[in-house]
Amino acid sequence: MKKTYTILLAALILLSTAMFYINFKTPIKIALIGNLEEEKYNFSTSSIITARIAEKEINEKQGIKGRSTQLIIKDDNFKDPQETIKFLKKNNIEAIISTSNSEEILRLKPYLDENKIVCFSVGATSSELSEKDDYIYSMFPNDEKEVKTLIDYLNNNNLPKDIVIISTETNKNYKDSIGRSIKKFGGNVAFEESWTNDPIKYIPNNIEGMKGKTILILSPARDTAIILQKLDNHGLNNIFGLSWSGDENLISYGGKTVQNFRFISPVNFAQSEGKYAELTDKLKAYGKSNGMLPAGVYKACYILKEAYTKERDKHITLKEAIDRTDKFDVLDSNIVFSKYGDHGGNEYIFTVNNGKFTKLGGTEGESSKN
Incomplete structure (x- = not known):
């Protein structure tokens, strides 16, 4: 009997070690979702390129506690929120950054809450999204x-x-x-x-x-x-x-x-030096400009990095990690979220x-x- 217990214990240790190794090697998947094709062809900014820049920077610095990040791109206006959620689950998406407007985010909101998926909104400013205990974090002030x-x-x-x-x-x-x-x-x-x-x-x-x-x-x-x-x-x-x-x-x-x-x-366009200016120069190399969307997407990527680090260190959920952080110092500015995930800071x-x-x-x- 003692031998059986020893074998079982060894098997459990091996299984735990294997699961840890698999989890350690599995990338953290973050989705960038919104009307990305419209931005790509009609505007001088690019959320996709900005997110790729942040992804590359983070991974070149050993990722998040040793895990790499993987950016998943999806052009989506949430006309069918259930299909969006299916896509997120199928691809094991852990969080999303969305450039969608208020009406589109409001369509998706109940499904995000139900499935406990954290969303950083870089496009929705409606006051209908404010002071709600949900999974949406607004990168910009409300109306x-x-x-x-x-x-x-x-x-x-x-x-x-x-x-x-x-x-x-x-x-x-x-x-x-x-x-x-x-x-x-x-x-x-x-x-x-x-x-x-x-x-x-x-x-x-x-x-x-x-x-x-x-x-x-x-x-x-x-x-x-x-x-x-x-x-x-x-x-x-x-x-x-x-x-x-x-x-x-x-x-x-x-x-x-x-x-x-x-x-x-809420973006200080007058900054001529520092990290904001560095991002501006990197985007210029692609023939793109800095601005509200790219700055917001870039900030969201680094907020997720910091929150994931805290999540791993303290064994808490991603939402808890964000909620327990007083402020995030990103791109030469402090981002503060209220207890409801509403944006706080200067205008x-x-x-x-x-x-x-x-x-x-x-x-x-x-x-x-x-």
């Missing part, structure tokens, strides 16, 4: 925080709080969320104009009504540049955008028409001056994890 920064700037500079919203019809939730936030912080939505699918088809319907008001364009930087061209030569100079309106695509596609355009952003106000971003001001201090 309310951005609008508050805008309204504060308008107040401080005696600019009109009567606001005209110009947006695409395809992201109605985002537009409605912004409208509610404007009213919440003392502004007024004078009227709205929109376009469907292609901003080139947008025709301003009420130029006279826009005069004397603040114009807020809700669209990605490339589309914003096109809208600004439509508004050019009409004497409208009080035009703003939120975070998605401001990156290198704005300058690439807008030329002189984007001069003096102002936007809110900056920029304008375009002679083809460059110039910082006008911003918020002070950082949010805490509470």
Whole structure:
């Protein structure tokens, strides 16, 4: 009997050792998911290239506690969330980074929560995702925080709080969320104009009504540049955008028409040195620009690296590792998540001056994890 126990014990030790070895050699699979093909062909930024740069850097430095990372790319707008989850499970994905917008993330959210899959959102800013105990971590501020920064700037500079919203019809939730936030912080939505699918088809319907008001364009930087061209030569100079309106695509596609355009952003585009500048140089080698999406994706990769390290050291879940970290120091800035995974940190106000971003001001201090 004693001999039998000894054999069983030896077998268990061998099995445990084998399982540890297999787990140690198995790469940590992270999925980058979103409308990646659209970005690839229509924008000067590239989330895919940025994620590959981060993957290469991490693996060249012995990965995460000796395990390599493997990036899985999937173009997906979550029209069928169940199929997305099947894909994640089939490929043993441990976490995802998504560039999808708010409406798309809201479709996927229940399935992420049910399957306990951590998601870093680099594209969704709807307040509907805020203050929810879920598995989504927002890399950028929600709509309310951005609008508050805008309204504060308008107040401080005696600019009109009567606001005209110009947006695409395809992201109605985002537009409605912004409208509610404007009213919440003392502004007024004078009227709205929109376009469907292609901003080139947008025709301003009420130029006279826009005069004397603040114009807020809700669209990605490339589309914003096109809208600004439509508004050019009409004497409208009080035009703003939120975070998605401001990156290198704005300058690439807008030329002189984007001069003096102002936007809110959590990314400090004024950084001319340090890690942000290093990433900018690496992307230039591929003919791509740095900006909101690439910076957000890069930060998410390194936050996952730090969280996975803590997970392995303390034998806790990935979500617990993220939640227990006060702040992540990534790309020359501190990223703070609230207890609900909402973004905390500074916001900056920029304008375009002679083809460059110039910082006008911003918020002070950082949010805490509470």
